[in-house]
Amino acid sequence: MIDIEKIRAETPGIEFTTHVLACGSSLMPKKVVDAIIEHTQLEAQMGGYEAEARKAEELNKIYDIVAKHIGASSHEIALMENSTVAWSHAFYALPFNSGSRILTSEAEYAANYVAFLQRAKRDNLTIEIVPSDESGTLDVNALESMIDEKVGLIAISWIPTNGGLVNPAEKVGQIAKKYNIPYLLDACQAAGQMSIDVKKIGCDFLSATGRKFLRGPRGTGFLYIKDKWLSTIEPAMIDHFGAPWIRKDIYELREDARRFETWENSYALRAGLGEAITYADDIGIGLIHERVQLLARLNRKLLSDIKNVQLRDIGTEQCGIISFSIEGKKDPKKIVDQMSEAGFAIGLVEPESTLIDSEKRNLPTLLRMAPHYYNTEEEIEKTVKQISLLL
Numbered sequence: 050m051i052d053i054e055k056i057r058a059e060t061p062g063i064e065f066t067t068h069v070l071a072c073g074s075s076l077m078p079k080k081v082v083d084a085i086i087e088h089t090q091l092e093a094q095m096g097g098y099e100a101e102a103r104k105a106e107e108l109n110k111i112y113d114i115v116a117k118h119i120g121a122s123s124h125e126i127a128l129m130e131n132s133t134v135a136w137s138h139a140f141y142a143l144p145f146n147s148g149s150r151i152l153t154s155e156a157e158y159a160a161n162y163v164a165f166l167q168r169a170k171r172d173n174l175t176i177e178i179v180p181s182d183e184s185g186t187l188d189v190n191a192l193e194s195m196i197d198e199k200v201g202l203i204a205i206s207w208i209p210t211n212g213g214l215v216n217p218a219e220k221v222g223q224i225a226k227k228y229n230i231p232y233l234l235d236a237c238q239a240a241g242q243m244s245i246d247v248k249k250i251g252c253d254f255l256s257a258t259g260r261k262f263l264r265g266p267r268g269t270g271f272l273y274i275k276d277k278w279l280s281t282i283e284p285a286m287i288d289h290f291g292a293p294w295i296r297k298d299i300y301e302l303r304e305d306a307r308r309f310e311t312w313e314n315s316y317a318l319r320a321g322l323g324e325a326i327t328y329a330d331d332i333g334i335g336l337i338h339e340r341v342q343l344l345a346r347l348n349r350k351l352l353s354d355i356k357n358v359q360l361r362d363i364g365t366e367q368c369g370i371i372s373f374s375i376e377g378k379k380d381p382k383k384i385v386d387q388m389s390e391a392g393f394a395i396g397l398v399e400p401e402s403t404l405i406d407s408e409k410r411n412l413p414t415l416l417r418m419a420p421h422y423y424n425t426e427e428e429i430e431k432t433v434k435q436i437s438l439l440l
């Protein structure tokens with residue numbers, strides 16, 4: 050059982066806000082804030098380079114912490130400033146033959162899709178959407194039927210930004226493995242709300258962010274690159290950290306995933322990320338998942354009891370993100386603003402964030418809620434009640 054009282058006592062933000070938007074950026078535990086401040090203070094006292102040197106051992110351990118959290122090895126981890134940068138580093142490094150096909154999911158995130166478009170234009174690729182089944186989940190049989198020798202990449206969002214859908218990441222991994230196709234998984238919304246085991250999933254690359262369900266600081270993320278790629282993959286951009294300049298005409302790529310990193314980084318934020326993942330692991334990601342599921346079910350039930358509210362989540366398996374719309378002329382942005390004035394954090398998601406899915410389902414701007422394990426049942430009730438008062 051999660052000790053909610055203790056967790057809440059360790060979460061300073063709950064005093065100031067009723068925050069039900071972990072899919073945006075969640076409330077950091079005090080330990081995370083302390084780690085960031087402590088390192089920043091050390092930098093102020095002795096200088097940034099000197100602080101890094103003083104804390105080198107602890108800072109290096111962050112790779113072990115991230116690796117353990119997702120079932121990887123430390124040398125397969127690169128620390129990044131967000132999920133998009135992590136994802137892009139992997140994507141732009143992949144070699145494609147002209148005419149290659151990229152297979153992706155209906156609810157793919159805008160940042161990923163525009164990158165597909167750019168490389169499609171530049172490298173003569175095609176982007177093809179794997180259809181979903183009637184529940185809205187990516188259809189693995191359809192995926193398998195689309196495979197041929199021209200498929201150069203399967204890249205999907207495990208959990209999209211616009212709702213509760215959980216795509217079958219592991220089943221997709223089995224197909225990718227069967228046909229030996231590179232598999233890039235966007236785990237941005239999965240990290241911190243459910244267990245991640247890259248070996249079980251069978252992905253080649255996985256990207257995630259720190260600030261959402263992991264409860265880390267903004268400006269953090271990480272990239273997993275499966276070991277087998279490390280001997281071949283060349284980053285699209287390098288500097289002398291990822292690729293030391295060893296002779297006038299020669300650079301040599303680092304042997305680990307850190308070949309994707311650059312020389313300069315925010316060590317204070319990294320310290321915060323390490324603390325956030327340790328905090329989640331100390332609680333237990335299984336327990337976190339259970340509680341997020343429980344609160345999400347309550348949240349959906351309460352919302353569905355409001356007459357004008359329409360739940361928009363799809364899929365057979367659903368996660369802690371809840372998307373809904375309001376019938377009539379109510380402006381969702383105004384609702385979010387009014388909620389904020391009343392001390393509640395809920396959010397919006399625009400159709401452009403997941404354009405293919407939004408067009409298919411004719412989605413308007415949606416409202417989003419995402420309870421995390423530190424929320425109480427009373428908070429969810431209070432938040433939904435407040436929404437109902439605004440309608």
Ligand SMILES: Cc1ncc(COP(=O)(O)O)c(C=O)c1O
Pocket residue numbers: 072131132133134158160206208209210211235237238257258259270
């Ligand atoms: C599914 C998904 N992928 C990627 C991202 C991008 O993450 P970041 O803002 O950390 O780059 C988001 C952000 O909301 C997301 O929801």
